[in-house]
Amino acid sequence: SYLISFSLQQRIEIHKLRQGDNLILGFSIGGGIDQDPTQNPFSEDKTDKGIYVTRVTEGGPAEVAGLQIGDKIMQVNGWDMTMVTHDQARKRLTKRNEEVVRLLVTRQSLQKAVQQSMMS
């Protein structure tokens, strides 16, 4: 067997839903460079201070678009999300003039699936 190293990422396009005066995406985030990474239940590496998806509301736009709980958000509309504070991440996701956000996410289950298929 041979070792291929690449990061598996998925692009997800979420259309925001208008609820009254707000545009909501339908998920919750946790993490950030100002947060405590050891309390993150989803990260494999406990020093990872990236932004993770901690909850996905049922039937919301995020679930419809294919976002899953535990996903790590790498980019939002081209903006890097791996080295931002929690508040900066929130702001980038909730810009009032954007109706669509394109996320670049990575998840462990993807990587594991590929590894297994490679080995078999």
Next chain:
Amino acid sequence: KIEPLKVTVDFLKVPLGLKKPPLKEALAALPGKPKSHILERHKSRRSDAMDNESQYSGYSYKSGHSRSSRKHRDRRERHRSKSRDGTRGDKSVTIQAPGEPLLDNESTRGDERDDNWGETTTVVTGTSEHSISHDDLTRITKDMEDSAHLDCSRHLGVALGVALALLAFLTPLAFLLLPQLLWREELEPCGTPCEGLFISVAFKLLILLLGSWALFFRRPKAFFPRVFVFRALLMVLVFLLVVSYWLFYGVRILDSRDRNYRGVVQFAVSLVDALLFVHYLAVVLLELRQLQPQFTLKAVRSADGASRFYNVGHLSIQRAAVWILENYYHDFPVYNPALLNLPKSVLSKKMSGFKVYSLGEENSTNNSTGQSRAVIAAAARRRDNSHNEFYYEEAEHERRVRKRRARLVVAVEEAFTHIKRLQEEDQKNPREIMDPREAAQAIFASMARAMQKYLRTTKQQPYHTMESILQHLEFCITHDMTPKVGGVRYLMAGPTIQYHKDRWLAKQWTLVSEEPVTNGLKDGVVFVLKRQDFSLVVSTKKIPFFKLSEEFVDPKSHKFIMRLQSETSV
């Protein structure tokens, strides 16, 4: 050596009178006792008291010391005769108490024979007044010769020290007086300076006297097997000092009849100064050097594994041994041989089930080891349930002890509620007023049975005679102690010194060591203090060298942040 001593033990079963009449009276009394139930019991109890006497005539550390005053010895004798009378007074008390006696014949006889054998083997030194004085000496001459030799050397040491001290003390005075006596007319007159020097000599000698009294004139706490090195060193030093001063004095001053008296006085003052410095050296060597802890000694009792740790400084092995012994008597629980063995019902017959037959080989030399190994292996493989029995036996015993303990505690509490201190305003008729002894006897009756049962279950009954219990109760009542104190002493085995001294304190220990006992302690030294039925194994460990480093913490540096994991919904 055992056989002649056995004879003496039998003979010693009479109180060794310091005055003749009690001896004769006891001798007359002893065979003539009627074989009544109660009094037979007391014969066994009196033999406890007998053994006290034989014990005391042993290597009592107080005996034979020339410096111990008559006063001390007389006081001790009076105390001992008082305690003897106390135990003989048991008779009257028992008759009042109900029920069975506190001491069984069977339970104590074996124990006391075991325990007190050790004491009786060291019986006679022939040096103290307490020892068998008149007729019996002829029987035991051999022992006397052996031990007299040792005590001779001790006497010698003491006498030598005293002589040296006297010599050193009187020398300056001699230095001062001799010119006055021998060639008074030729001396230059020496006025004020000399008188000043006389005063200083007087006070320095007084200080030296007091200091020597404080440092040296103390009752030795033990007899060491070997010479105490530092003391010997100091004596040699003092001797050399005095001799050299005398030499100088004799040659330069006496022979030439020096006329300068002031010089002579100054010479004498310098001797006194030198003696004071030697005294300072003695304080440092004998007292101060061992104070700073350098070693940790672990003392383990071989019989039941009780162990303690002690910190000591630089001591020789023999001094460390005495230190350990001094602490042993108040730290270690009393040695109770009855508690050591597993009950017979538990120890099953392990090895006896197998017989080994050898087939074929007749002349195999290593057959025996092979046989025993086979037996051991087979016995190990056999299903052995003795641990089960042990476990259940232990649990049962534990339950029984707890039940009896509860009964004892309740009995003691109830007994103590009946006694109240007499207040001034209480009007009671004189017949009802009791002194502590009578009060103790009054309440003892109600708790006697519970106490006896408890002591028997925990196998402590040899340690508590009726007399000792009554004394303890009297003590508690006099000092207004709660029933908890009155009872707690019996609940557990305490340190050895708590029990009646004469019976349980042994004074003869043997020091077993691979290195000479005057060597100092070093890391890894092991020595053993042996008694008849158990021994104390002492091992040394050096206290490690601690490297302490400093870290400065600024009080303003204590700052904290919140570590969050917030979750925001978008």
